Amino acid sequence: MDGIKFIEERSNDKIIWRFSEDNILFTDCFPNTEMTLEDGKESTRISAEMVKNEPRPLLCNLTNVVKMSKECRRHFAGSEHAKTFSKTALIVASPVSRLIGNFFLGLNKPHKPTRMFNSAEEGLKWLKEK
Amino acid sequence: MLIVDDPRLAQILDMIGRMAALDFKEELPASKKNDVLDAIIVGLNMLSEELQSNMVEKSKLYHVNTKLEKFALTAAHDLKSPINSISGITSLIELSLKSQSKEETLQYVALLKSTTEKMKELVTGILDYSRHSPDDIELEVIDTNQVIQQIVRMDRIDLFAKLSIPQSLPVVQFNKSAMMQIFRNIFSNAIKYCDKQTCEITVKSIEKKDHHEIRIIDNGPGIAPENQKRIFELFNRAGTDADQDSQGIGLASVKSVLTSFNQKIWVESTPGHGSQFCFTLSK
Numbered sequence: 010m011d012g013i014k015f016i017e018e019r020s021n022d023k024i025i026w027r028f029s030e031d032n033i034l035f036t037d038c039f040p041n042t043e044m045t046l047e048d049g050k051e052s053t054r055i056s057a058e059m060v061k062n063e064p065r066p067l068l069c070n071l072t073n074v075v076k077m078s079k080e081c082r083r084h085f086a087g088s089e090h091a092k093t094f095s096k097t098a099l100i101v102a103s104p105v106s107r108l109i110g111n112f113f114l115g116l117n118k119p120h121k122p123t124r125m126f127n128s129a130e131e132g133l134k135w136l137k138e139k
Numbered sequence: 140m141l142i143v144d145d146p147r148l149a150q151i152l153d154m155i156g157r158m159a160a161l162d163f164k165e166e167l168p169a170s171k172k173n174d175v176l177d178a179i180i181v182g183l184n185m186l187s188e189e190l191q192s193n194m195v196e197k198s199k200l201y202h203v204n205t206k207l208e209k210f211a212l213t214a215a216h217d218l219k220s221p222i223n224s225i226s227g228i229t230s231l232i233e234l235s236l237k238s239q240s241k242e243e244t245l246q247y248v249a250l251l252k253s254t255t256e257k258m259k260e261l262v263t264g265i266l267d268y269s270r271h272s273p274d275d276i277e278l279e280v281i282d283t284n285q286v287i288q289q290i291v292r293m294d295r296i297d298l299f300a301k302l303s304i305p306q307s308l309p310v311v312q313f314n315k316s317a318m319m320q321i322f323r324n325i326f327s328n329a330i331k332y333c334d335k336q337t338c339e340i341t342v343k344s345i346e347k348k349d350h351h352e353i354r355i356i357d358n359g360p361g362i363a364p365e366n367q368k369r370i371f372e373l374f375n376r377a378g379t380d381a382d383q384d385s386q387g388i389g390l391a392s393v394k395s396v397l398t399s400f401n402q403k404i405w406v407e408s409t410p411g412h413g414s415q416f417c418f419t420l421s422k
Contacts, residue, residue: 041171041173075169075171075173075177075181076169076181076184078188079185079188079189079192103173103178104173104174104175104177104178105169105173105177105178105181107178108178108181108182108185109181109185112182112185112189116189
């Protein structure tokens with residue numbers, strides 16, 4: 010992921026959001042993050058502000074997430090969150106995050122194209138595909 | 140590498156056992172090692188949560204299905220009765236036309252009109268009952284005093300009952316047509332079922348902490364304790380005489396309207412001493 014120039018960065022106690030100059034939103038979590046519905050809503054709000062309400066490709070790194078509530082998964086798969094991204098690459102480089110990703114794709118079925126990748130590089134490559 | 144004597148394995152087996160017994164209450168703690176066993180634990184927790192939520196949904200659907208089945212059966216049964224009458228009356232009209240008895244024909248036509256009118260009322264009642272879904276209700280500021288005055292004026296309630304209505308009824312956030320439906324139904328029931336020379340209706344409002352309690356008190360025959368809950372069920376004619384022509388929709392509609400606003404309705408009554416229909420209106 011070297012060479013990416015970020016033009017805006019925000020964070021709270023669980024998530025870091027970065028927006029790149031080529032209009033890709035990156036979200037990353039701190040180790041052992043447990044995501045609740047409130048965290049999900051906060052993430053959507055900040056994402057919407059950073060993409061200025063224009064859906065952009067999203068690289069969401071779930072690797073450090075150890076728990077995500079059912080309500081949070083439903084929120085991320087719902088229409089409100091879908092307004093913030095055009096397609097999502099989920100980075101799942103740990104056993105727990107891979108499982109959460111599988112649940113998310115299998116049971117919650119997000120509104121827009123979403124795929125899982127083992128590394129950010131692979132995810133970024135897919136996001137940049139036309 | 141999996142360690143066979145890892146205590147998490149025993150916890151996982153217990154959890155699978157509980158899930159097999161449809162017990163989804165417990166959640167396993169993850170160790171935060173973020174290894175395969177933690178992934179299994181997180182997966183089981185999420186499966187358990189999803190299964191529990193599906194079971195709750197399924198039970199709600201079962202309840203709704205049972206109600207719908209009962210609704211369809213009773214509606215069909217109730218509609219069949221006037222249709223049978225209409226069929227019988229038209230045969231009689233046919234016969235009377237053959238015998239050229241104009242008076243008899245007119246009598247049957249009047250009967251036909253009244254039967255179709257009853258059928259229309261039944262269909263309108265079913266529609267009123269079904270119409271109230273929380274999504275299509277618009278809230279507005281309503282002065283209960285004005286709503287009651289309007290009903291009294293439009294339906295000429297004062298001709299059929301002695302009214303005692305204070306001027307101090309509350310102003311609330313509600314829907315006007317819904318509120319009119321509530322008062323109309325309760326007033327018309329008080330008049331319809333009154334067994335005294337003069338029907339008396341009193342309206343009271345009691346201010347509670349977070350709501351107003353409205354009481355509509357009548358001097359009718361009262362309602363037996365075993366019927367006090369059933370009268371709010373759809374197509375229930377508990378405690379009514381056959382000649383009173385109840386379709387068992389009015390109070391069910393009133394309850395449906397109030398429930399859609401998260402309000403409560405109940406009746407307090409002692410047979411022979413009138414009834415008090417009470418409902419809440421949020422402040």
